[in-house]
Amino acid sequence: MGGRRYIPLIAAALLIVAGQPVLWAIGRPYYMTQITMSAYYALVVIGLCLLMGYAGQVSLGHAGFFAVGGYTSAVLTTCNLLARQNEFPIRWFRWLGLLVERQDLYGQAMLCFSPWAAFVVAMLLAGLIGFSIGLPVIRLKGHYLAMATLGFGLIIYRIVQGAPVFGQADGISNVPPFELFAGLEVNGRPPYRVQNYYIAWVAVLAAMLLAINLVQSRVGRALRSIHQNEEAAHSLGVNTFQYKLSTFVLSAVFAAVGGALLTHYNGSIGPSEVTVMKSVRYVSIVAVGGMANLWGALVMGIVLNFLSLRGVFGTYDDAVFGVILIVIMLFAPQGLLRMPTLRGISTLFSRRSYG
Amino acid sequence: MNLAQIIQYCLSGITVGSIYAIVAIGFNIIYNTTGIINFAQGEFLIVGAMMAVSLTKVVPLPVAIGLAVVITTVLGGLVEVVFIRRVRDASVLRLIVITIGVSILIREAMLHIWDEKVRSLPYFTGTDVSTISVMGAHMSPQVLWVLGVSAVIVTGLTLFFRFTLIGRAMRACADDRMAARLCGINDRWMVTLSFMLSAGIGAIAGCVISPVTQTQYDMGAPLAIKGFTVAILGGLGNSIAAIAAGLILGLLEVLMMSQFQAAYKEAVSIVVLLLILVFRPSGLFARRDVSSLRAF
Numbered sequence: 006m007g008g009r010r011y012i013p014l015i016a017a018a019l020l021i022v023a024g025q026p027v028l029w030a031i032g033r034p035y036y037m038t039q040i041t042m043s044a045y046y047a048l049v050v051i052g053l054c055l056l057m058g059y060a061g062q063v064s065l066g067h068a069g070f071f072a073v074g075g076y077t078s079a080v081l082t083t084c085n086l087l088a089r090q091n092e093f094p095i096r097w098f099r100w101l102g103l104l105v106e107r108q109d110l111y112g113q114a115m116l117c118f119s120p121w122a123a124f125v126v127a128m129l130l131a132g133l134i135g136f137s138i139g140l141p142v143i144r145l146k147g148h149y150l151a152m153a154t155l156g157f158g159l160i161i162y163r164i165v166q167g168a169p170v171f172g173q174a175d176g177i178s179n180v181p182p183f184e185l186f187a188g189l190e191v192n193g194r195p196p197y198r199v200q201n202y203y204i205a206w207v208a209v210l211a212a213m214l215l216a217i218n219l220v221q222s223r224v225g226r227a228l229r230s231i232h233q234n235e236e237a238a239h240s241l242g243v244n245t246f247q248y249k250l251s252t253f254v255l256s257a258v259f260a261a262v263g264g265a266l267l268t269h270y271n272g273s274i275g276p277s278e279v280t281v282m283k284s285v286r287y288v289s290i291v292a293v294g295g296m297a298n299l300w301g302a303l304v305m306g307i308v309l310n311f312l313s314l315r316g317v318f319g320t321y322d323d324a325v326f327g328v329i330l331i332v333i334m335l336f337a338p339q340g341l342l343r344m345p346t347l348r349g350i351s352t353l354f355s356r357r358s359y360g
Numbered sequence: 361m362n363l364a365q366i367i368q369y370c371l372s373g374i375t376v377g378s379i380y381a382i383v384a385i386g387f388n389i390i391y392n393t394t395g396i397i398n399f400a401q402g403e404f405l406i407v408g409a410m411m412a413v414s415l416t417k418v419v420p421l422p423v424a425i426g427l428a429v430v431i432t433t434v435l436g437g438l439v440e441v442v443f444i445r446r447v448r449d450a451s452v453l454r455l456i457v458i459t460i461g462v463s464i465l466i467r468e469a470m471l472h473i474w475d476e477k478v479r480s481l482p483y484f485t486g487t488d489v490s491t492i493s494v495m496g497a498h499m500s501p502q503v504l505w506v507l508g509v510s511a512v513i514v515t516g517l518t519l520f521f522r523f524t525l526i527g528r529a530m531r532a533c534a535d536d537r538m539a540a541r542l543c544g545i546n547d548r549w550m551v552t553l554s555f556m557l558s559a560g561i562g563a564i565a566g567c568v569i570s571p572v573t574q575t576q577y578d579m580g581a582p583l584a585i586k587g588f589t590v591a592i593l594g595g596l597g598n599s600i601a602a603i604a605a606g607l608i609l610g611l612l613e614v615l616m617m618s619q620f621q622a623a624y625k626e627a628v629s630i631v632v633l634l635l636i637l638v639f640r641p642s643g644l645f646a647r648r649d650v651s652s653l654r655a656f
Contacts, residue, residue: 063453065460141638147452148397152588153637156630159585163627281581285460292457320472327464334458335446 010217013300014210021206025199036311037202038193043310044205045267050290050306051212051299052259057288058297059220060252061232062143063151066158067260068283072165073134074127074261075268075278079177080170081123082269085109087116098122110179120183120191120269127265128258135257136250143249155281162279176275183269191269201270208266209303212259216299219255228252232297282323289330295340364496369614371494375503375572377610378510382565383587384594384602385517386558392534392597393554396455400439400463401562402584403470408432408563409575410470413479421482429563435466436559440552463580470577481570488571502571509568513561514603530554534597582626589633595643605644 028036053067086095086104095116098104103122109115118126142153165171172178182192190197191204219225230238231245239245268274277283290309294301309329312318318325333340383401390398408428415424443458483490484505491498521527532540533550541547566575573579590609594601609629616628636644 061453063456142634145637145641148456149592149637149641151453151456152397152585152592153634156585156633156637160627160630160634163624163630167624282464285464288457289461321468323464324468327461327468330457330461331443331465334454334461335443338450338454 010221011214014214014217017213017303018206018210021203021210025202034198035195036315037198039311039314040307041198041201041205041270042267042314043307044209045263045270046287046310047209047303047306048212048263048266049260049287050294050302051209051216052256052263053287054291054294054296054299054302055216055219055228055259056252056256057291058295058299058302059225059228059232060249061228061235062249062253063288064154064253064256065151065281065284065288066138066154066156066161067256067287068279068281069158069161070131070135070257070260071264071283072161072274072279073131073257074264075274076165076171076177076264077127077130077261078120078123078183078265079180079268079274081118081126082120082181083177083179084117085115087114090116107181117181120181124183124265127261131257131261132254135254139250139253139257143246143253155284158279158281158284162276162281165279166276172275174276176273176277178273180268180272180274182272183266191266193270193272205266205270208262212262213299213303220299224248229297282326285330286323286326289326289333293329293333293340296338298340301340362496367495367497368499369618370611371497371499371503373611373614374607375506375610376613377607378507378603379565379569379583379606380586380590380609381603381606382510382513382561383583384591384606385514385599386562387587387591388597388599388602389517389554389558391591393530393551394444394455396444396452396459397588398555398558399456399459399584400466400580401558401587402580402582403463403466404432404436404559404562404580405566405569405583406470406575406577406580407435407466407566408559409481409566409570410474410479410577411563412567413481413570413575414474416481421484425481425564425567428567429560432563432566433556433560436562437552437556439559440555444551444555445548463584467577467580474577476577478574478576479570480574481567483571484568500572502568506568506572509564513564514599517561517599526550526553585633586629589629589636592633592641593636593644595645598643598645601643601645608644 024040025037028034049067049071053064056062056064086098089095090099095104098118099116103118104116105119106114106116138154138157142150142157145153165176166173182190182194182197184190185204189200189204191201193201220228227238227243227248230241230243231248235245264274264278290306291302293309294303294305309326313322313325383405386401386404387397390396390401411431412421412424412428415427418424419427439462443462444455447454447458483500483502485501488500490501492501492504519527521531529540529545530550530553532543532545533547537547540550586609590602590605591597593609594603594605609632612632613625613628617625
């Protein structure tokens, strides 16, 4: 075993680095923009894959967690606290260095939370919401769990659409870039394209590394035992509830990271990111990747989101994901990469490398 | 708030509530025979109404509605034969995901066959301005149609499940599928029939509310969520309790609407759903005898 589980990671990294000159060579460097966006969506998919594939819990509300991340970042980095800078909590925030001064599009001075502070708050909030939703909901099974998470997603959608602070139907725009450190920033403008391509991939590979190690560990084995037979796992002393809940929280945080980073990258976020259809889309990507197959989920997450963002599916965008769901569930519940004809390819990706 | 206003609110609460109840009964019929929740239930209502709207251009209203119901019933049967019948002994998760996929397909098909415009059927009697006064409250005659049709559907279903051979066979399947099969009941056909039945009553409900609430291709999902809330509130599989639960949710919604912003109306049912799932997933009226949940 040892380092073998990292071979696919290294291969993926090489592939990504090779991707850049290839895109230049074929004269389509702008594809990098959509690949970067797909990578952020893939973060949601990786988290959901842990939840659905390994812990065996369905969530139809992950777009909600994506929104928690994205909207928290957007609100905190665009609200102007200048008028209240001497009031109680604001002064303290400033003293702690959580705030930054900047100018908006029209040159007006603004005092906002720094993207780092907003990012941390977004993660904590997503974790907290994930925990408090998960605590009651994760006890449910089957349809009940599906409907409860769907309900959670819908509530977030309604809040985002109804509350003025979230910009209602317009969403929030003019979200500033996110300067990570030393000149690296999450920024969607063309000069930053190459830089962001790598930032996004580093985030994705870090998430994969974490996920792979988790799946390989005692936790991963416990999760798989829960997925296969919860009662048996329970009777063997696995604290099933705690494992399911922590996976739920972890996948919520993954989704929020994706949401926050993509919001900084796009410079905006709107209610269209929070629809039920988005949540279903993440589920269908995990399904087509083969449920308990992190690499499958990642590959499908990148490919399908890329095609969707390029507009390949046209007006059939949502229908494509509906068809994918049905076809995969009817004919290949093990996922596309595990279909008999593709078994040869699948051995490259799955089981042996981290099984 | 005076008496007339209270009656007014109650009437509209009962009207929407009875529609939610019918959606919930649609869920229950399929749940009882197959043990799955059909996420495409809301789409059946919209398909029925859309179909009827288009047909009214060529045939008179009652014929159009009749045809729309027949077509939607056939569609429901097709959904079962094409998508559900193939997967037996599948996990609940797989079946749920399939019905979600079906609901997306139906919705997208409607978007491409019709468009995203809001349509509606004409009022069955009178026009959109004609009203009936009840103790100072004003209501559209369509409200009476909604209530009447809901009552007819519920009575009809009760009689069907009690007294007809097919209805009894369906109940037998719900109770114990293997035993029913041993008694010579074609259980597969009963499952198909349950999909047809819930599609059919869904279509009727969709047509009756169309003049009041309008019809748009993507209105199915919110209706399904509310129908599901009602089904859970009453106890999944228990159709009589679903009626009571429907009225409760309808009245609650109207109450919230009268006090708060209309935008949060949707949130009410979802909050109710989450609360009931967390605290009493077997429903408000659950008896200790769990098997009673699976009776019609």
